[in-house]
Amino acid sequence: EEIAQLAGCSQRSIxxxxxxxxxxxxxxxxFAHHRGKPRILNQQDLSFITSILDANPSLFLDExxxxxxxxxxxx
Numbered sequence: 454e455e456i457a458q459l460a461g462c463s464q465r466s467i468x469x470x471x472x473x474x475x476x477x478x479x480x481x482x483x484f485a486h487h488r489g490k491p492r493i494l495n496q497q498d499l500s501f502i503t504s505i506l507d508a509n510p511s512l513f514l515d516e517x518x519x520x521x522x523x524x525x526x527x528x
Contacts, residue, residue: 498527 457464470480477483494502498521505520506512512520521527 494527498525501525 457467458523460467461495471493501519501524502521505517518528
């Protein structure tokens with residue numbers, strides 16, 4: 454109960470996470486089918502976007518897209 458309160462989630466969520474960790478060694482089911490459309494950007498792409506926005510927070514979306522295409526070859 455205390456863990457759920459500190460984490461800001463339900464006890465059921467905590468028990469589910471603990472069960473997944475016990476059964477799979479991870480906090481999510483690696484064998485579950487992914488829903489929805491695959492992601493276009495990976496973690497490195499997101500880190501790149503974050504770094505260019507940290508350097509220049511006033512960039513417009515088209516400028517970010519242009520830099521992403523030039524540096525990471527992602528449209």
